[in-house]
Each structure stands twice: as C-alpha cells, then as structure tokens.
Amino acid sequence: MSFQITVQPSGHQFSCEEDETVLAAAMRAGVGLPYGCKNGACSSCKGKVVSGSVSHKAHQRRALSEEEEAAGMSLFCCAIPHSDLVLQAREVVGSGEFPIKKMPTRVNALEKMAPDVMVLTLQLPANETFQYKAGQYLEFLLRDGKRRAYSIATAPEGGAITLHIRHMPGGLFTDQVFSTMKERDILRFEGPLGTFFVRDDSDKPMVLLASGTGFAPIKAIVEHERASGSKRPMTLYWGGRRPQDLYMDALCRQWAAEIPHFSYVPVVSDALPEEGWTGRTGFVHQAVIDDLPDMSGYQVYACGAPIVVESAKRDFVKDCKLPEEEFYADAFTSEADLQQP
Structure with a gap:
C-alpha cells in the first residue's frame, strides 16, 4: 500500500510506501524537503503534519520533544505514514539539482x-x-x-x-x-x-558559525563564494576547546587578508596558560551574540556539534531577533550521539 503526501505551501505531491519514511520517499521523488543526519538526531527535517497520521522510528527527544510531537510536529526522516498526509514544510530549492x-x-x-x-x-x-x-x-x-x-x-x-x-x-x-x-x-x-548550502536568492550578510571539524563545509562555502565572485559580507566564527582545534587558523587569517568582505573571529573556550591564547574566549555562539545583538537582517549557516547548533539557534532567535527561517544548520552527529536516548 502507498499513501499520497502533499506538501504545503508548494502543493508538491509524491507517494510513500507504508514501510518507507516520508523523507526517503520525498528524496526518491525529487521533492526538496530539508534534511541533515537522516537519523533522527539533528532536527533539520522537522515539519508539521497538518492532516493524517504518522508514527516515528527511534529518534532523539532533543530533536523532537513529546510536546512537539503532540502538537503535530514530525521528524520526516523517521516518520512512517499510516494515511495520506498533508505536510507543512519549507522546501529547499536546488536540493535535487545534482544526481545522488x-x-x-x-x-x-x-x-x-x-x-x-x-x-x-x-x-x-x-x-x-x-x-x-x-x-x-x-x-x-x-x-x-x-x-x-x-x-x-x-x-x-x-x-x-x-x-x-x-x-x-x-x-x-x-x-x-x-x-x-x-x-x-x-x-x-x-x-x-544534505540541504546545507547557501541560499543564493538573498544578499543578506552571512554569519558562518563552526565548531571543530564543522569548519569543513564552511570552508567549502567560503571558497565557493569567493570563486563565484559573490560580494556578500561573510563573518566566520570558528570555535574550539583548545587553539589546536582551529587546525586551519592560518588559512582563515589569509582569507581575512585577501577577501575584502570576509572577516574571521576565532574563539577558544579552554586554552591552557602555556598556550598563550590572546584571542576571544568562551562559547563561540556567545561571541556572535556579543558582536551582533541585532541579527534581524542576517542569515546564519552553522555547523558543528549538536549542542553548539541548538544553542545558537535558540539564542539567536530569542535574543538577537534572527528570523528562524534564516538559520541553516548541519549538526554533526557521531555514532555515539545516535546511541543516546
């Protein structure tokens, strides 16, 4: 048996088999639902079930709380339909541009x-x-x-x-x-x-937030923006526990010297006295808040540990007036993360 899935506000429709997740069916049909880990840990694919019923495979409660589920929210990477569905979700233009x-x-x-x-x-x-x-x-x-x-x-x-x-x-x-x-x-x-890439339909300045090896996709984004001739302002905040965690610090400083509209703010939370760190300290997302108390005109692209991404989204939206739909994220989830309840 298969069920018909309709996505609002686009009106796109696709079929989903009874043992298939909504996200897997959408990807098969080329419908661009947002997603990240595909394992119920990062919440990138969260949306609302307007009508119909689903059940969820194993997932982390930090990604979808019991209160959210009771209010009709769903993690589409874990959602198995039991009827035709109408979903409310922000589709990602260009996510199916290249073949998997x-x-x-x-x-x-x-x-x-x-x-x-x-x-x-x-x-x-x-x-x-x-x-x-x-x-x-x-x-x-x-x-x-x-x-x-x-x-x-x-x-x-x-x-x-x-x-x-x-x-x-x-x-x-x-x-x-x-x-x-x-x-x-x-x-x-x-x-x-994944659907973590720059939205080219905006000219808003970008805050690029990375922790640890979350720098990897941010590096690709900076290089692409530079190669494409983009003039959008970019500020990279890269956080680590120790200075050695900022393993390409020299490259970032080189970008700051060579790209007129790019700036770089390294942040270290637990430097040892003998390491002689003289830069910013504390949580990396707090450094953003300190510098940009009003983020209403910004886009944020964040990648790193789930706790960093979740804290940044919560505080940027709550305290800095960032529009929730302008926060784009890729939370790194390890196998150990996925084993947590």
Whole structure:
C-alpha cells in the first residue's frame, strides 16, 4: 500500500510506501524537503503534519520533544505514514539539482592537521562526474550496511574532494583512518547529500558559525563564494576547546587578508596558560551574540556539534531577533550521539 503526501505551501505531491519514511520517499521523488543526519538526531527535517497520521522510528527527544510531537510536529526522516498526509514544510530549492550517485574512490592523500584531525583527499574515477553544492556531504558505504557521513571541505570549483575527519576512539571508520588506511586504498561512497548550502536568492550578510571539524563545509562555502565572485559580507566564527582545534587558523587569517568582505573571529573556550591564547574566549555562539545583538537582517549557516547548533539557534532567535527561517544548520552527529536516548 502507498499513501499520497502533499506538501504545503508548494502543493508538491509524491507517494510513500507504508514501510518507507516520508523523507526517503520525498528524496526518491525529487521533492526538496530539508534534511541533515537522516537519523533522527539533528532536527533539520522537522515539519508539521497538518492532516493524517504518522508514527516515528527511534529518534532523539532533543530533536523532537513529546510536546512537539503532540502538537503535530514530525521528524520526516523517521516518520512512517499510516494515511495520506498533508505536510507543512519549507522546501529547499536546488536540493535535487545534482544526481545522488554511488561510486568508488581512491585515497589520494592523508594529512594530519591536528592530533585528532585528518584531512582525507579522494581521487574520483576518471570516467565519472560528481557534482555537488558547497556545504553538502557524502556517506561512506562500509561493511554490513553501515554508513559514515562527512561534509565535503572543498568547493565544487576546487577539483579534488577533501574531508576533515576527527578521530573518535573506538570508531569503526575513524580508527581505520588514523591507523591502517593508506594512500591508494579503495572506498565507496554515496552523495551528494544534505540541504546545507547557501541560499543564493538573498544578499543578506552571512554569519558562518563552526565548531571543530564543522569548519569543513564552511570552508567549502567560503571558497565557493569567493570563486563565484559573490560580494556578500561573510563573518566566520570558528570555535574550539583548545587553539589546536582551529587546525586551519592560518588559512582563515589569509582569507581575512585577501577577501575584502570576509572577516574571521576565532574563539577558544579552554586554552591552557602555556598556550598563550590572546584571542576571544568562551562559547563561540556567545561571541556572535556579543558582536551582533541585532541579527534581524542576517542569515546564519552553522555547523558543528549538536549542542553548539541548538544553542545558537535558540539564542539567536530569542535574543538577537534572527528570523528562524534564516538559520541553516548541519549538526554533526557521531555514532555515539545516535546511541543516546
């Protein structure tokens, strides 16, 4: 049995099988519902069920609370329909512009940028084209059907594909990256995925907010904006616990020197006295609030740990008058995150 799904306000319709999630059916039909992790952890795909009924597969309550669910809100990546549905959701123009492909890739280089951060450079098959938008991610296809997602850290104009991988001790994939992986190894991935990319229909100044390796898709966005000749003002706030977490600090300072409409604010929360940190301290999203108490005319693109993204959205909207629909995010969720209740 299949059900008819209608999305408001666009009026787009698609069919969904009874054992299929709403998001999977939308992606299959080329309907651009927003999404991030696809695992019920980041809340990017949250929308309202106007009519009809759904049940939800396992998900995190921070992404969809019991109160929100009772009010008709839904995580479309986990929602299984039990009837025809009418949904209210903000569709993403351009999300299905490029085909999602599965393809092999060869490891071209491994470069350790910090004790726990590796830059992985991939070489794609010569006979394949891989198109994506700056900010999107790919998923490595591992044994036993497992997947691991990483944002692409280079702009589409850059040629090579690079990823920034943080070592998660005991991690199925990251242990391999930091121990046994070597140049010329063959991997398989699927992509491009995600709806985290710049909305080109706006000329509002952009706040780019990153924590840790959440810098990866932000890097791709800055490079793409520069390559495309965009004149939109950009301010990057990059936060880490220690100075070494800002593993491409020199590149960001170079951008600030070379791009007239780009500025950079590094923020460190737990620097040691011997590290001699003299820059901004504290929570990275608080630095934004301190600098921009009125964000009513801005767009925000945020990527990093879920707690950073959630805190930024809550406080920017509540305290700084940021329109909620102008906050775009990609919360990094590890396997450990997904195991939390």
